[in-house]
Amino acid sequence: xxxxxxxxLPDKQIVEHLGLVQGSSxxxxxxxxxxxxGLKNIFGGELKGYTELLQESRAEAMERMIEQxxxxxxxxxxxxxxxxxxxxxxAAELFAYGTAVVLE
Amino acid sequence: xxxSNPQIPEGINTSKQHPLKEFLMLTSGVLVLIVAAxxxxxxxxxxxxxxxxFEVELKIVSQELLDAPEPGPxxxxxxxxxxxxxxxxxxxxxMPITVHYVDDDTVNAFATLGGHIYMFRGLLEKLPHENAxxxxxxxxxxxxxxxxxxxxxxxxxxxxxxxxxxxGTLGDMMxxxxxSNTGMVxxxxxxxxxxxxxxxxxxxxxxxxxxxxxxxxxxxxVLQNAEGTMKVPEFFSTHPLSAKRIQxxxxxxxxxxxxxxxxxxxPLPLDFPNWLSxxxxxxxxx
Amino acid sequence: xxxxxILVTLLALGYGFGSYAESRHYKSIIARENRLRHIPAxxxxxxxxxxNSREAELVSGSVVISVDYFKRFIAALRNLVxxxxxxxxxxxxRARREAILRMKAQAEQLNADIVFNVKLETSSIHKGRGNSIxxxxxxAYGTAxxxxx
Numbered sequence: 209x210x211x212x213x214x215x216x217l218p219d220k221q222i223v224e225h226l227g228l229v230q231g232s233s234x235x236x237x238x239x240x241x242x243x244x245x246g247l248k249n250i251f252g253g254e255l256k257g258y259t260e261l262l263q264e265s266r267a268e269a270m271e272r273m274i275e276q277x278x279x280x281x282x283x284x285x286x287x288x289x290x291x292x293x294x295x296x297x298x299a300a301e302l303f304a305y306g307t308a309v310v311l312e
Numbered sequence: 313x314x315x316s317n318p319q320i321p322e323g324i325n326t327s328k329q330h331p332l333k334e335f336l337m338l339t340s341g342v343l344v345l346i347v348a349a350x351x352x353x354x355x356x357x358x359x360x361x362x363x364x365x366f367e368v369e370l371k372i373v374s375q376e377l378l379d380a381p382e383p384g385p386x387x388x389x390x391x392x393x394x395x396x397x398x399x400x401x402x403x404x405x406x407m408p409i410t411v412h413y414v415d416d417d418t419v420n421a422f423a424t425l426g427g428h429i430y431m432f433r434g435l436l437e438k439l440p441h442e443n444a445x446x447x448x449x450x451x452x453x454x455x456x457x458x459x460x461x462x463x464x465x466x467x468x469x470x471x472x473x474x475x476x477x478x479x480g481t482l483g484d485m486m487x488x489x490x491x492s493n494t495g496m497v498x499x500x501x502x503x504x505x506x507x508x509x510x511x512x513x514x515x516x517x518x519x520x521x522x523x524x525x526x527x528x529x530x531x532x533x534v535l536q537n538a539e540g541t542m543k544v545p546e547f548f549s550t551h552p553l554s555a556k557r558i559q560x561x562x563x564x565x566x567x568x569x570x571x572x573x574x575x576x577x578x579p580l581p582l583d584f585p586n587w588l589s590x591x592x593x594x595x596x597x598x
Numbered sequence: 599x600x601x602x603x604i605l606v607t608l609l610a611l612g613y614g615f616g617s618y619a620e621s622r623h624y625k626s627i628i629a630r631e632n633r634l635r636h637i638p639a640x641x642x643x644x645x646x647x648x649x650n651s652r653e654a655e656l657v658s659g660s661v662v663i664s665v666d667y668f669k670r671f672i673a674a675l676r677n678l679v680x681x682x683x684x685x686x687x688x689x690x691x692r693a694r695r696e697a698i699l700r701m702k703a704q705a706e707q708l709n710a711d712i713v714f715n716v717k718l719e720t721s722s723i724h725k726g727r728g729n730s731i732x733x734x735x736x737x738a739y740g741t742a743x744x745x746x747x
Contacts, residue, residue, distance in 0.1 A: 215642045227317040227638040228698065228716060232325050232690050236673075238680030242481040268682075272324050280318045287641040293720030295665065295686050295734050296673045298481055303694065305718060307640040315712055317638040319631075322624075325691040327684040331617070331672065334684060335609075338675040345679070478678065486605050487674035493601075 209274050210284035210311065217286075217311070226280045226308040231273030235265045236299040258300070265302035266290065273304045282308035343494055346478075350498040353474055354467045358502065361466030362459055366407050366427075369462050373426030381412045386587035390431060390449070393442075397450045400520040401457055401513065409453055415589065419538045421448050423455040425462060437588050438534045441577040443527035447514055451531075454513035460506045471499050503550040511557060515564050525565045527577040529558045608667045616666030620688060627695050634702045639713040645743055655708055658739035659700025663693045665732035673732075690734055694718060697738035710742035 210217075241257035248255055269290075277285050288306035295301050381387050394411045403409070409427045419434040429452045439445050455461065475495040479488040518525045536554040546553045581587075645652065665673075669685035676683050697718065705713050719737045 215644065224314045224316060225638060225640050225642070227315075227640060229320065230325065230694060232687070232694065234683040234686040234690060236677045236680050236683050239478050239481055239678045241680070242677070243477050246477075246481075275324050276320050279321050279324070287643070289641065289717065291718055291720055293690070293734060293736075295690065295732060296670075296677065296683065298677045299673065299683050299686070301686070301690060303690070303718065303720075305641065305716075307642055315638045315640070317635050319635070322628075326688045327682060329684055331613070331668070331685060335668070335672055338672060338679070342675050342678055482674045482677060486601075486608070487671055489601055490605070491678075 209277065209282075211270065211274065211288055211306070212284070212286060213288045213306075215287045215307075221312045222286075222309050223312050224310040226277075226282050226310065228305060229273050229276040229280065229282070229285060229308040230303065230305040231269040231271065231276065232301065232303045233265045233268035233272065234295060234299055234301045235261060235268070236296070237261050242298055261300050262302070265300045266304070269302040269304040273306065277306075277308040280308055282310055284309050284311045342491070346491060346494045347498045349474065350471055350495045351501070353470050354499055354502050357467040357470035358463050361463045364459075364462055364466070366459075369426045370408075373424070373428060381410065384413070384587070385583065386436075387411075387413045389581065389584075389587060393446060393449055394429075394453065396521060397446065397453050397517055400517045401450070401453060403453070403457055407456060409456060411449070419534070421452055423452040423461060425465065427456045429453065429456070433588055435534070437585070438538075439580075440530055441527050442580050443518065443522060443525075443577045444530035444534075445580065446518060446521060447528045447531045450514035450517040451510045454510040454517070455506065457513065458506070458509055460510065464503065464506070467499065467502055471495060497548060500548070500550055504546070504552050507551050507557075508560070511560060512564075515561065522578065525561060528565075529561045532558045532561070609671060612667030612669070612671070616668050619666075620692070623692055623696075624688075627692065627699065630699050630703075631695070634699065634706060637702050637705050637710060637712060639698060639702060639716045639740060641716050643715045645712075645714055652743045652745060654741050654743055655710070656739065657701050657704040657708070657710070657713060657742040658737060659697045659702070659704060660735070660737040661693055661696040661700065662733050662735045663689060663696070665689060665734075670732050686734075693734040693736045694738075697736040701738040701740060705740075705742035708742050708744060710744040713740040713742050716740035 237257050237260075241261075245255045245257055273285060273288070285306040286309055288304060291303045291305075293301045293303070390411045390413055394409055398409055407427055409429060411429045411431065413436075414430055414432050416432050417434040418432040419438065421429070421431045421435050423429045429449070431448070431452075435448065436445065439448070475492045479491045482488050482491065515525050515528055518528055532554040536558075539554065546556070551557075665686070669689065672685040673683050676685070698716070701713065701716070717739055719739075721735045721737060
């Protein structure tokens with residue numbers, strides 16, 4: 209599965225567009241990480257726990273998007289974009305979407 | 313180039329777990345976690361607070377904060393009794409006990425930081441004999457002996473701080489309340505343990521002073537009557553149930569002397585009823 | 599004790615109405631998705647360069663969906679232990695699909711064949727209100743193209 213955020217691949221022809229595929233994930237870290245993040249807010253610096261949280265969420269969203277693409281018989285997802293939202297405090301919601309295509 | 317729009321199967325972006333199952337697992341898991349955390353924190357805070365020297369307590373509760381006890385016959389009588397109990401319990405010199413007689417209807421007596429003990433008229437006028445009064449006073453002095461006030465304070469601060477940190481990250485008011493209420497209810501087990509410990513020491517004191525524990529249960533009979541019909545489950549209460557405490561006393565006395573009614577209780581001084589309200593009349597005269 | 603009764607009532611109401619609304623919403627989403635299947639939405643920016651001259655117009659769809667009390671309670675507890683917040687997953691999924699559907703419905707009214715350069719944005723109306731309201735807000739927009747006959 210080819211996943212990219214460009215839309216024209218130099219040496220590949222797109223045979224078929226299969227529409228939008230999307231993957232989303234909402235995840236939270238345990239309360240210890242939340243408290244540590246609160247403390248870190250005094251000193252500044254990277255919130256490792258939350259960086260990890262974003263990475264986990266992103267990975268899961270990508271995974272689900274790819275799963276959708278596979279289900280419709282695509283072999284690549286082009287023009288992938290990410291977006292985030294905040295449904296709940298302390299939880300990260302990542303959303304990945306792109307166009308599923310069949311490359312020759 | 314072709315554009316098509318095939319159907320994407322459902323359930324890729326959502327989890328299959330049933331929400332009610334998730335709810336049950338989360339609720340029970342969180343409750344267990346909180347109970348375990350509170351017990352652990354409480355245990356360590358208790359142990360640490362035990363090592364705070366008594367002088368610190370005396371400094372926290374300086375004499376300026378509390379009114380000196382008002383002199384009167386009841387005050388003198390209680391002080392005399394306190395001295396006997398203190399020597400019976402073998403309290404060290406560094407732990408001075410200050411007893412305060414309070415002319416108030418409240419049916420209560422309590423011990424607080426710095427070895428200050430408050431005895432309320434409401435309770436004293438219900439006690440039938442000296443043994444019952446000694447039981448009350450010995451119980452409160454035992455609290456001081458075991459450093460219960462400072463240990464409760466240390467524990468309360470630690471658990472309260474931890475709970476507020478946790479509930480601060482929750483973001484939902486009701487969930488917040490559940491977490492803090494569970495924590496508070498759990499921390500009451502420490503309080504009940506302290507009461508049992510003090511009850512035990514008080515009974516031992518009675519044995520030293522009178523050679524029996526006759527009438528020790530009278531205190532709890534009085535408390536039971538004061539509680540009336542309103543029964544709070546032990547789980548939600550700071551003290552063990554009065555009925556259970558009476559049972560404990562009976563078991564204790566059976567172990568020692570075989571019978572609870574073998575000996576005669578020491579009566580209160582004849583003038584005791586007059587002393588009860590003497591503080592109040594003096595005040596009116598002023 | 600009264601707190602507990604209120605809580606259980608709120609949870610039951612949240613669960614009852616929430617799951618009813620969700621299953622109804624999903625049914626309606628699936629039905630409309632099938633009806634609008636003839637209009638694909640793609641994220642590519644470049645329409646195919648063939649000789650058909652085309653007319654372009656911006657289409658958009660937006661939706662704000664609220665969390666029910668049951669979901670919010672689960673999410674709050676989940677926040678303590680960490681992990682996947684499953685109760686919000688279906689919510690987010692519904693919101694995204696609904697926004698895309700509304701965008702496609704607009705494209706259908708214009709007799710468009712396809713929507714290009716689809717983008718999805720989330721806003722946060724609820725943020726200004728502290729944590730008192732939990733909702734998902736999605737805006738979907740793209741360019742609808744139609745073949746000139």
